[in-house]
Amino acid sequence: MKKVLILFIVGVLLSTYSFSYADGDLDLVGEGVILMDMDTGEVLYEKNSNSQFYPASTTKIMTAILALEKGNMDDIVTIDQEVVNLTSGSHIALEPGEQMSLEHLMQALLVESANDAALAIAKYVSGSIEEFSKLMNQKAKEVGALNTNFVNPNGLPNEDHKTTPYDLAMMARYAMKNEKFRSIVGNYTYTIPVTNKKSETRYLKSSNRLLYSNEKIDVDGKTTPIKYDGVNGVKTGYTVAAQQCLVTSFEKDGHKLIAVVLKSTGKNVYSDTHKLLNYGIENFEKVKISFANRFVDNFNVNKGVIPFVAGVTKTDSYFIVRKDQKSKVEEKFTANKTIDAPISKGQVLGKVEYLLDGKVIAETDIVSTMDIEMIPSPNIFKSILSKWYILILIALVFGRIVALNKRKRRQRRRTSLYRI
Template structure:
């Protein structure tokens, strides 16, 4: 009985050393806190506003409902090209694989079989002119066939956490099996804008492809995203984006903008007329005017371990932290006004050696403890060693008595 009494505080002491978090990820929220700023109404069927660095959702209108992406597909196409080709000055020679995409009504730069462009020129043609035939040719250039490239697209989407996306081509032309969601497109653009070349190309208002081996005149390209080009909807801070349009998808728009250290991704699907630009501006204004990134700290760290998006005037020290264990996994959940905003997990147990190697990605909400905890840690370690010595001493003194058997 005494042994159990001694073991109990020892277990409590040891548990203090495994409160470490190795990674964090946003929790998809079906609801927002009671004091969440009132969001604007949008005309589109579905839409989302997401903070890019955290993945936190600030606005949700059917963000996980499946829709056709149209040419916003080309964000994934461009991302894969950039991830698989380092030298953008490489020459691409167009082949007859582009012929079906040159039919009247398709979005093209009227590339010709045998014409040569650099990879960079092809990327501008894809993102600014939305050239379908260039997407097809680059898919073959990267993967050997459109089918192989599409497999890469679907695999990459899965890696990014897309749960309701399936591609069958590289350009977004209508197909019943080619679909996505506003949320998934936001995840794809959030990954793409981490690439500097993607932002440089996608964020350009205009670009000129000079004369080629098959043309005597240059091609002047203009970005169809009105938030990027010089239009009434131009939005300061936009860094990248892509428009789309088919009869099946209607108008689509995916855009990223950065202000005051926060990067927002906005997606609107199935829009009519200019609503996609009007509503994207409205959602960006909503995000930048009402929210900010608030740092969260872990234990004795002087530097922020990460950030959480909260209404302006609210800081992360108001968050409620709750730990729960299941099997060998500990989950820590961060909540605001009863609504979970983030969760984090680690595998248990964590050794002292492992703790030293784990980056500071855990969050602790009371900064005053940053200065107290180092000393407490030493005291706890001493107590732990003392408990072990006492247990060993107790066990060595209490030897079991062996009763001698009586002979019959």
Template sequence: MKRKLALFIALILVIIPLTTSHAENSWIAAKSAVLIDADTGTVLAQKNMDKQMYPASTTKIMTGILALENCKLDEVVTVDDKTPYEIEGQQIYLQAGEIITMKDLLNAMLIQSANDAALLIAKHISGSQEEFAKLMNKKAKEIGAKNTNFINPNGLHDDNHVTTAYDMAMIARYAMQNETFRNIVSNYTYTIAPTNKQPETRYLKSKNKLLYATGSGNKITIDGNVTNIKYEGATGIKTGYTPEASNCLVSSASRNGQNLIAVVYYDPGNNLYIDSHNLLDYGFENFTNKKVAFKNEFIENIPIEHGSIPFVTAIVGEDISASIANDKAEKLKRNILLNDKITAPITKNQILGKIEYSIDNKILTSATIIAADSVDQKAIFSVVNTTQSGIVNVFTKWWFWLIIVFILWRLYIYRRRKKRRRRFKSKYKLKG
């Protein structure tokens, strides 16, 4: 009987966490999703955010970053002979020998999701798709992606072309800090004028319905209420689809100074818009982006050793904000961590430690603590001044040369007296 009871309790202990985990994200239909605060990078909600997924055309966010960082918008690009025949899926049908600007290519890629535009950008920057993929992966790691491997610039399916919802949220966050990128992805239409090979004007339109879709045929149900797919405050950024990836969407929105980014991967049908609405609503309704400390804000006067004054004024090194759950705002705690030993001399803006803000022992954000002003050593300790870089330099100090002159003068007096004594002794020895 005891054995059966023990097995029953063990089964309950296993089932409960599984049930709870499922309940926490059961409102998200996507296989993988995440919501972050775009300003702080804080994860506000997630479902399998570190699971590797096929990103489809959300890949083009990274391609757009590299294009903006390596090219000028008015840069002219000539279409090579191979690109028009190497691509499938969505495109603007570039022609061999066609001359087009980088601005048009970027808009074609990010708004129309043109695969040929993405491939041409990659070749223009790196010479080949393979070399460009190396650049993509290097940049992804620099941004903070942990489980991403890009094979191509457009997201066409490859079993080894993978990312995660979390990684793409970090990449999108980085991209949205670029003003030109923000301006492009916030638009849902664009026009490319006729070129040397294309006599017709190209009219482009985004598939990101969060930016514009209203009226009949563009409705979804949120919490039992029928509403437009268009999302209030939507600012971008990129859709994606392949049969293997299903529907994907990286979206962003801003309300009352709060900026959010949501990522949903493998989301069938209109669920990608329902999930995106729900995620963004959850963030706006339950979290506040609050500035918890200001640059140059006074922390305390810290005692120092060997200083010309007994303390140094410590201040916050930069503005810091935190995404705080509305029902836990009163639990916000501040923790000041100072370096073990603070000794003069101290230079202005020297790092003295850091300040952390946390809720329920979870660190939300942190910043450096710096010195408001310089503090010299006491005279007795300042004979030799060691700079922060460890280089000893006393030769520029006036008091050093004063000491040298004094020593030389005393040496001169000593030698004169010694010489006189010798003469005196020599004189009386001769007389004797």
């Protein structure tokens, strides 16, 4: 028998429901846009989020992921002639034969957005640009970026080098789980010391002005600095074909967001990002709806030594919910009312589903609070044998009986002798 209870609640744990809204609501210049919750992957706002665009240097998010997972930051990389020959656009003037640690190349990749550093990292990891591109595409699919195709590690123009706002958000969400990646993209300056080929220190500065710039932009008619408090990464990008691109990570006051803007123009890429982050902060909140071990119901136990067991929720439940939709979330319990013994503590008895507008947005298990054994077999002998203390008692009683019988026999012998 299934039990369904509908309750008004304010949130749940793992969401798959999308609160996306019509194009143009936020008056964005960027042609491809997404706002995603960092923890759950829930889409809070989107505009052409599954359409393909040129990603420019936001490509380097994936390059960094592979370097971190397959490289050693202390390794020394020797630059070859091919890296120099293929370099155009932003660079740190690497020279053939120059030696530099992977750590410094990673800083150049993500802070300065150096295209030569990207090529050097690709050859260090895979031996060739082509093989590295294969790894990039393989890893993209692993992290849920299914509509992406990379042909180089730096994002320089190529008609086959494309991705989507959604895919970039998934890559950034994955990358930001890596502590080293977070530490690099959260800084906007870095110093590379002299090398065997360069006698001068290289001073790097990020083009991600959300981290530091007091230059003013217009956001919905209000003048505000580009710097956005709470932004802790991730990556800018620009080519003529791609236009202005920006992937942003934000964390503050319980909000953890990823924003992607592709094919915007000039400072509008920052205005677009401000609008997205403002929208997420003002319209959504993460609320705890339920606690682990919350009582759900008593379940009948068939053939158990105890006739019922309490079922409780397995996990705490959170949800990123639009503020005006709190009361629309429903809760549904699904379980068999009678459970067969034996039952172990923590055994799954059913599940709790959370729904919004009829769609399941999350679920958690209902679990048993205790062990319950099956009622012993009516066979008395088997039941007695299953109890070790009864066996000992029987042995003691039997021994006592044997001793008494011996004593009685001795007494009878004495009596017989006396009579004779």
